[in-house]
Amino acid sequence: MNLRNPRLPLLVAGAVAAVTLPFWAGDVYRVHLATLIAAYWILVSGLNLVVGFTGLLSVGHVGLLAIGAYAFAILAGTHEINPFVSLVIAGGVGGVCGFLLGLPSLRLPGFYFAMATLAFALIVTEVTLAQQELTGGGAGIAVPGFGGPFESPDGFYWLVAGIAVLFTVFTWNVSRRMWGRAMIALRDSDVAAASVGVPVYKVKLTTFTFSGVAAGVGGALFGALQSYITPETFVFELGMFFFICIVIGGRGVILGPFVGTIVLTALPEFVAPLANLGQFFYGALLLIVVLLVPEGIGHVFTWLRERRSPRTTDKQVVTPDLERLAAAIRAGREA
Amino acid sequence: MSVADVAASGGLQATRVTKRFGGVVAVDAVSLDLRPGEIHGLIGPNGSGKTTLLNLLSGYYAIDDGTIVLDGETLNRTPVQRRPFLGVARTFQKPRLLGSLSVLDNAMLGGWRDARAGFVGTALALGRARRDDAVLRARALELLHGVGLGGVLDRRANQLDHAEQRFLEIARGLAMRPRFILLDEPAGGLTEHEIEQLARVVTTLRDGGIGVLVVEHHTDFVFRICDRVTTLNLGRMIAQGSPQHVRNDPEVIRVYLGA
Amino acid sequence: MLTVLVTGLAVGALYAAAALAYNVMYSTSKVLSLTTGHIFMLSGVFGAFFIGELGLPMPVGFVGAIAIGTLFGVVTEFVAIRRVLARSDEHLWLLSTLAVATIVQQSVGLWWGTEPKPFPRLIPQDFSAGIWDQKYWLPIATIAVLVVGLELFQRRTLLGKIFLAVSEDAFAARARGVSVNRVRALSYALAGILGAVAGFAAGQLTFAYFALGLTLTLNGFIALAVGGLGSNLGAVVGGLALGLLTASATYFFGGEYQQTIAVGLLMLLLLVKPEGLFGAKRTRHV
Numbered sequence: 001m002n003l004r005n006p007r008l009p010l011l012v013a014g015a016v017a018a019v020t021l022p023f024w025a026g027d028v029y030r031v032h033l034a035t036l037i038a039a040y041w042i043l044v045s046g047l048n049l050v051v052g053f054t055g056l057l058s059v060g061h062v063g064l065l066a067i068g069a070y071a072f073a074i075l076a077g078t079h080e081i082n083p084f085v086s087l088v089i090a091g092g093v094g095g096v097c098g099f100l101l102g103l104p105s106l107r108l109p110g111f112y113f114a115m116a117t118l119a120f121a122l123i124v125t126e127v128t129l130a131q132q133e134l135t136g137g138g139a140g141i142a143v144p145g146f147g148g149p150f151e152s153p154d155g156f157y158w159l160v161a162g163i164a165v166l167f168t169v170f171t172w173n174v175s176r177r178m179w180g181r182a183m184i185a186l187r188d189s190d191v192a193a194a195s196v197g198v199p200v201y202k203v204k205l206t207t208f209t210f211s212g213v214a215a216g217v218g219g220a221l222f223g224a225l226q227s228y229i230t231p232e233t234f235v236f237e238l239g240m241f242f243f244i245c246i247v248i249g250g251r252g253v254i255l256g257p258f259v260g261t262i263v264l265t266a267l268p269e270f271v272a273p274l275a276n277l278g279q280f281f282y283g284a285l286l287l288i289v290v291l292l293v294p295e296g297i298g299h300v301f302t303w304l305r306e307r308r309s310p311r312t313t314d315k316q317v318v319t320p321d322l323e324r325l326a327a328a329i330r331a332g333r334e335a
Numbered sequence: 336m337s338v339a340d341v342a343a344s345g346g347l348q349a350t351r352v353t354k355r356f357g358g359v360v361a362v363d364a365v366s367l368d369l370r371p372g373e374i375h376g377l378i379g380p381n382g383s384g385k386t387t388l389l390n391l392l393s394g395y396y397a398i399d400d401g402t403i404v405l406d407g408e409t410l411n412r413t414p415v416q417r418r419p420f421l422g423v424a425r426t427f428q429k430p431r432l433l434g435s436l437s438v439l440d441n442a443m444l445g446g447w448r449d450a451r452a453g454f455v456g457t458a459l460a461l462g463r464a465r466r467d468d469a470v471l472r473a474r475a476l477e478l479l480h481g482v483g484l485g486g487v488l489d490r491r492a493n494q495l496d497h498a499e500q501r502f503l504e505i506a507r508g509l510a511m512r513p514r515f516i517l518l519d520e521p522a523g524g525l526t527e528h529e530i531e532q533l534a535r536v537v538t539t540l541r542d543g544g545i546g547v548l549v550v551e552h553h554t555d556f557v558f559r560i561c562d563r564v565t566t567l568n569l570g571r572m573i574a575q576g577s578p579q580h581v582r583n584d585p586e587v588i589r590v591y592l593g594a
Numbered sequence: 595m596l597t598v599l600v601t602g603l604a605v606g607a608l609y610a611a612a613a614l615a616y617n618v619m620y621s622t623s624k625v626l627s628l629t630t631g632h633i634f635m636l637s638g639v640f641g642a643f644f645i646g647e648l649g650l651p652m653p654v655g656f657v658g659a660i661a662i663g664t665l666f667g668v669v670t671e672f673v674a675i676r677r678v679l680a681r682s683d684e685h686l687w688l689l690s691t692l693a694v695a696t697i698v699q700q701s702v703g704l705w706w707g708t709e710p711k712p713f714p715r716l717i718p719q720d721f722s723a724g725i726w727d728q729k730y731w732l733p734i735a736t737i738a739v740l741v742v743g744l745e746l747f748q749r750r751t752l753l754g755k756i757f758l759a760v761s762e763d764a765f766a767a768r769a770r771g772v773s774v775n776r777v778r779a780l781s782y783a784l785a786g787i788l789g790a791v792a793g794f795a796a797g798q799l800t801f802a803y804f805a806l807g808l809t810l811t812l813n814g815f816i817a818l819a820v821g822g823l824g825s826n827l828g829a830v831v832g833g834l835a836l837g838l839l840t841a842s843a844t845y846f847f848g849g850e851y852q853q854t855i856a857v858g859l860l861m862l863l864l865l866v867k868p869e870g871l872f873g874a875k876r877t878r879h880v
Contacts, residue, residue: 169460170458170459171458173457173459173460173464174454174457177465177467177468178444178446178447178452178457178464178467178471179452181433181436181440181444181447184433184435184436185444188433188436189432191395191427191431192431192432192433193416194415194416195393195427195431196419196424196444196445196447196507196510197416197419197447197448198416198444200416207454210454210458251435318482318484318498318499318532320481320482320483320502320532320535320536320539321480322481322536324477325477325478325481325536325539326542326543327477328481328509329540329544329545330543331477332512333544335449335512
């Protein structure tokens with residue numbers, strides 16, 4: 001949320017590395033992996049506003065990812081609609097489904113909401129299995145690519161990465177303005193939020209709907225990257241994986257969950273034993289983080305920085321400037 | 336001042352308001368009117384229903400009986416989150432701040448009623464969200480300097496000491512541009528010197544035309560700054576009037592001051 | 595049609611048992627643990643392992659499964675609850691129990707395999723018994739005994755009364771010298787025993803299957819939400835209703851939309867009656 005960011009050079013370096021990635025990655029598989037991370041991040045960036053900022057524990061976003069992927073496969077594949085049009089529609093379908101899921105479940109208390117999202121993920125699996133004519137059932141369905149310059153792995157990477165940047169900018173814009181403050185207020189004290197007039201339910205529903213759009217777009221690109229999807233592709237554990245990326249990365253920040261997504265996606269690919277352990281590894285990591293650094297690993301750095309430069313904590317006496325206060329109140333009257 | 340006069344001059348008016356919790360009557364047919372530009376004290380022993388009455392006025396509890404009227408308009412069923420838009424702000428007995436955000440961000444949140452940009456506009460960085468931010472930031476800055484928190488703008492709210500938290504809550508309430516502000520035990524836990532500063536702030540609010548309701552244990556503070564005082568005991572109103580009048584009321588002395 | 599009824603009752607009894615296990619843990623900790631279903635899963639898997647693979651006699655396998663369930667309950671309390679409750683953040687326990695549930699489920703998946711394996715016959719009986727087969731009546735009867743036993747425990751024994759005291763007002767109980775930590779650990783052990791006995795008895799119905807935990811965690815919760823949080827009567831009614839409902843839905847519409855129907859009806863109910871059928875109303879404090 002801080003505009004005067006001392007990490008700006010680091011961000012620029014990261015951006016350059018991301019843009020040039022196909023030239024230094026070495027092999028096609030790594031480009032594929034980077035594309036996967038970007039597609040995941042589109043979903044996670046939206047989910048981050050829900051989990052990290054608004055404090056709503058949604059563990060079932062994999063259901064929305066599946067909806068986006070199937071919508072894209074059916075539109076662009078079965079009906080041969082232009083893939084870019086299909087992508088936009090898939091985002092819209094994700095948003096509508098997010099809205100419909102949020103409509104009843106966001107009225108429920110925290111744990112009930114988490115269970116509702118869990119159930120939603122299982123329902124989506126049930127429906128994709130049952131609606132064989134649409135989704136191919138258990139056998140799955142082929143997902144077309146985007147064609148043209150985006151047919152090659154490198155081209156597709158740039159496309160997905162570009163859309164990921166777009167979503168990052170959206171969430172960054174939201175997080176640093178009044179909407180971001182309202183979301184954090186809902187997370188930290190919904191009583192305080194209501195007392196200043198934040199419409200609790202409306203903000204939650206709007207945020208959740210946006211995360212549905214992000215999940216739909218992310219799902220469409222994810223499906224196109226996989227080129228073939230079955231209900232097995234969207235196991236419940238994947239939804240938990242997204243959730244863990246955010247919790248581990250830290251709440252109320254964007255960079256932390258971003259790094260979390262990269263590391264958690266890439267690590268099992270490079271450290272073979274972890275790949276065998278699969279979700280066990282994520283579960284153990286989540287437990288360690290919750291017990292040791294519940295604020296997320298992202299906050300360890302903040303904490304270290306504050307440690308290194310101890311503030312002068314001399315007790316300041318609050319001394320009001322009454323003339324300024326009176327002027328501010330007058331200005332408020334006239335506004 | 337008759338009921339009609341209050342309605343004409345504008346005011347927050349509770350008439351025979353009643354709240355029951357199970358079998359217990361927490362607030363029993365209490366009437367109270369808060370006028371613009373006055374400080375109204377609400378005192379009473381523990382469990383007398385002070386905070387419950389404040390929660391009724393700010394909408395956290397629905398009233399079981401009676402009416403709450405603001406400028407002639409009935410508020411009985413108006414939800415909490417609508418009341419800031421009508422000009423009623425409040426603070427909490429136990430400060431409710433956003434610990435992970437800066438002092439400035441906390442105060443800016445109070446300006447939500449004036450934030451016009453929608454979600455999509457904000458995401459697309461349309462000018463309105465930036466203008467909202469600039470206006471609300473400027474307002475919050477002035478208010479924070481005004482209440483004496485100008486030196487800790489960037490500090491996280493969970494690193495503030497107790498007095499700073501109380502003053503920040505007042506600044507956040509003022510950022511709503513309220514016509515009435517309800518303070519729940521603002522002097523609780525403050526030192527003598529800090530209470531003195533609080534008194535100056537509250538008086539400045541009154542002089543600015545805001546109606547202030549002060550729910551307090553600290554009777555000296557209330558009798559010193561308030562224009563009128565209401566005393567509750569066991570949910571009932573036992574005295575109402577000028578500080579002089581209430582201070583000398585035999586019933587008040589018996590149940591409260593004499594205890 | 596009778597098969598539908600019997601299957602519904604047996605599955606419903608299992609959901610009811612999961613809801614009861616939720617209640618037992620909730621009463622002392624005010625935590626809804628996502629590990630609830632995994633107790634049943636562990637008992638089923640270890641029952642099958644002890645008896646089917648190691649060839650141990652049935653009573654030994656039974657005791658072993660109970661020991662595993664109890665241990666899991668206590669470990670859950672120690673690892674995921676105790677440290678987290680000390681902090682103020684109310685949602686941290688959701689994450690910690692989710693983490694423990696994931697770890698357990700994936701460990702079993704890695705060790706036992708992800709395919710359901712059969713659970714051994716516990717009582718000699720011909721497989722042609724139809725609706726009188728032990729895979730139906732055994733869980734129904736066992737869980738009925740557990741319900742009565744739990745009720746007697748909570749009403750008649752000193753420990754049960756202490757549980758209720760902690761549940762009503764942990765602060766007051768602590769002031770009277772009750773070790774709330776120890777009572778909480780005991781309640782998690784009790785939930786472990788309850789879940790292990792029920793999971794063992796229902797093993798032939800559910801198979802020894804690593805993903806059973808998640809299903810029971812969800813459906814036990816639905817039963818609980820329908821019946822009303824904290825109410826044992828509600829847990830039983832909610833569980834049986836849910837079991838009968840999904841069984842008849844399977845019969846009439848095929849098994850494809852089981853979960854969808856269950857969750858859809860829960861949502862409808864919660865919108866009309868948020869506290870459930872037998873639950874106490876939630877009140878809000880400022």
